[in-house]
Amino acid sequence: MNEILRVEDVHRSYGTQEVLKGVSISIMAGEFVGIMGPSGSGKTTLLHIMGGILSPDSGTVNYNGKQVNPAPLNLRAAYRREVGFVFQNFNILNELTVLENLLLSMMVAHLPCDREEAMKQLRYVGMEHKADAYPDELSMGELQRVAIARCMVRNPSIVFADEPTGSLDTANKELVMEIFRDIHKRGKTLVVVSHDSNTLKGATRIIELVDGRIFNGGPLR
Ligand SMILES: Nc1ncnc2c1ncn2[C@@H]1O[C@H](COP(=O)(O)OP(=O)(O)OP(=O)(O)O)[C@@H](O)[C@H]1O
């Protein structure tokens, strides 16, 4: 397997608070990596740095051997179009229908607006029948399934998810994680942050972050 992502000695502070204190992780293509750790340990900060949303103060993120963070904005933007994010609170635009949310995501990634592909991804998460509904009309579980479809229409090479089941009841949690496990089976690289070990049941490796340091599971190879 090839190394797809390499995080090396990343430090990040907010003001005087040092949140990441030298984090290094190597991720192979096709892995499903779970990141666990107490609240405030820096999981979201780390995920955002891995995904190019946030820059480290020092240290680097390499994607397929190329430094993408820190990097000039155009390079970092290109990297962000390569990868996909799923958030705890979905980040779906309420002013657009479900289908329009997916089409917009394709446009943002500089992909053609492919309605067929969007409908295919909605079908995959069991939300095809709600293509023309507005987000306000959907349940939390349905919203998260739409958010996963929106991520997948871009055919991302890595899917980053931050507490993707954090707002869901048990039944929807299981449904959403079944979808993630299936995405992994289809060959995607997944990095999922969660407090909940059930959510990470399908993970091939669990990394523990404690007080801004890797406690377990992630030394560089
Ligand atoms: N934009 C910000 N400005 C200032 N401080 C921040 C900011 N974002 C995060 N922090 C602080 O950095 C620390 C780590 O935050 P982070 O969100 O990475 O933790 P986390 O492990 O994801 O926590 P949780 O499990 O609660 O989501 C926290 O103490 C938080 O208050």
Ligand SMILES: [Mg+2]
């Ligand atoms: Mg968090």
